[in-house]
Amino acid sequence: xxxxxxxxxxxxxxxxxxxxxVAFSSAWAGExxxxxxxxxxxxxCHNLRGPAPSSIHALWARKAPDxxxxxxxxxxKWLISWLQKPVRIRPAGEFYADHIKPGxxxxxxxxxxxxxxxxxxxxxxxxxxxxLMKLRAHDDLIAKEQVPEGTISTSMGSLxxxxxxxxxxxxxxxxxFGGLSGPELYTAGERLKPRFMASYIxxxxxxxxxIWMPNKHVSDTRIIQLVHYLQALSKGxxxx
Amino acid sequence: MNKKSFLFxxxxxxxxxSPVLAGTSIAASAKDNYRTYCAQCHGIAxxxxxxxxRDMSVQPRNHTDAEYMSQRSDDDLAKADREGGLxxxxxxxxxxxxxxxSPSEIQDMVQYLRTLCHCKYNSQ
Numbered sequence: 504x505x506x507x508x509x510x511x512x513x514x515x516x517x518x519x520x521x522x523x524x525v526a527f528s529s530a531w532a533g534e535x536x537x538x539x540x541x542x543x544x545x546x547x548c549h550n551l552r553g554p555a556p557s558s559i560h561a562l563w564a565r566k567a568p569d570x571x572x573x574x575x576x577x578x579x580k581w582l583i584s585w586l587q588k589p590v591r592i593r594p595a596g597e598f599y600a601d602h603i604k605p606g607x608x609x610x611x612x613x614x615x616x617x618x619x620x621x622x623x624x625x626x627x628x629x630x631x632x633x634x635l636m637k638l639r640a641h642d643d644l645i646a647k648e649q650v651p652e653g654t655i656s657t658s659m660g661s662l663x664x665x666x667x668x669x670x671x672x673x674x675x676x677x678x679x680f681g682g683l684s685g686p687e688l689y690t691a692g693e694r695l696k697p698r699f700m701a702s703y704i705x706x707x708x709x710x711x712x713x714i715w716m717p718n719k720h721v722s723d724t725r726i727i728q729l730v731h732y733l734q735a736l737s738k739g740x741x742x743x
Numbered sequence: 744m745n746k747k748s749f750l751f752x753x754x755x756x757x758x759x760x761s762p763v764l765a766g767t768s769i770a771a772s773a774k775d776n777y778r779t780y781c782a783q784c785h786g787i788a789x790x791x792x793x794x795x796x797r798d799m800s801v802q803p804r805n806h807t808d809a810e811y812m813s814q815r816s817d818d819d820l821a822k823a824d825r826e827g828g829l830x831x832x833x834x835x836x837x838x839x840x841x842x843x844x845s846p847s848e849i850q851d852m853v854q855y856l857r858t859l860c861h862c863k864y865n866s867q
Contacts, residue, residue: 559775595794600778600787609792610782669835672784672795682795684783708842715780717827717838 537634540627545570553640555711562713563598569711574639576699579632585694586628589620592694594675594683599715612683641702644709648698653731660732668719670729676736685716692737700730773855776848780840789859801834812860820853 828837
């Protein structure tokens with residue numbers, strides 16, 4: 504009899520606890536359908552947790568760009584559309600030196616080694632984009648940047664980008680002009696957040712310690728000009 | 744396996760190993776750093792013909808050119824690597840690597856460049 508009384512007293516407590524657990528886990532599942540999509544279909548190539556490679560050999564082994572700071576980097580709208588219709592961003596893929604071969608005049612990209620990116624349905628793209636936007640390991644770096652709205656003529660912008668700073672050596676600023684070892688930048692304004700661009704130009708190593716983009720010690724004024732220029736390019740600003 | 748082919752195999756093995764053995768004095772990491780950071784412009788073979796060069800207004804230096812490279816001192820080469828082209832009155836297209844490579848990695852890189860040109864500094 505005593506035993507039964509005790510059980511009776513414990514019951515409501517157990518029930519309440521159970522209720523809390525159920526409520527929690529369903530909220531969890533709702534929130535994380537996107538995250539489990541990333542874990543199941545993306546994590547085999549992309550690093551979703553960090554940190555970035557800290558040695559050359561880890562850099563070489565990286566199969567795809569890091570996504571653990573995707574929410575600091577990308578514009579959500581671009582993610583949703585690119586994930587449905589992915590196109591090449593890095594002309595020589597990742598890691599670039601694994602995708603080049605000697606050519607008659609210069610080294611060439613070995614296209615046969617580059618594979619198309621998987622595409623998602625509209626619903627999955629939205630789910631993935633929302634989960635990616637929550638990965639923000641570098642709020643600290645973004646907080647240091649201010650990019651006021653502004654414009655720059657594309658002729659002044661290209662002078663800064665090509666002649667003063669030599670960025671064209673590795674980046675394309677038109678489909679058919681520029682270097683191949685870095686991501687193309689004529690769509691950077693659509694793809695990237697302005698404060699990410701500013702921060703990355705200030706110190707690529709702060710984001711990715713072993714990356715093959717050098718720190719050129721670009722001044723604050725020039726950084727703002729460059730961001731405005733990249734924004735102008737992706738708005739279809741003509742380039743001469 | 745007869746004696747002749749055994750000797751032959753031995754010789755082949757030594758021959759393939761010799762660059763590896765000789766190379767151990769220069770940090771292997773210099774070669775890896777070159778492939779990662781320099782080959783994009785200077786070429787996988789170090790001949791100045793990397794994937795990036797088509798639209799560059801100044802072409803990257805051919806590091807296998809002994810005639811040119813022997814006129815540059817080790818300090819000149821280290822300065823170019825560390826501070827970039829502008830610091831030595833050359834093109835801005837040659838970037839500074841001082842935030843990427845440590846001072847000792849830059850010294851190792853200079854020694855690696857010497858193996859590409861098979862040359863030493865020759866002041867005349």
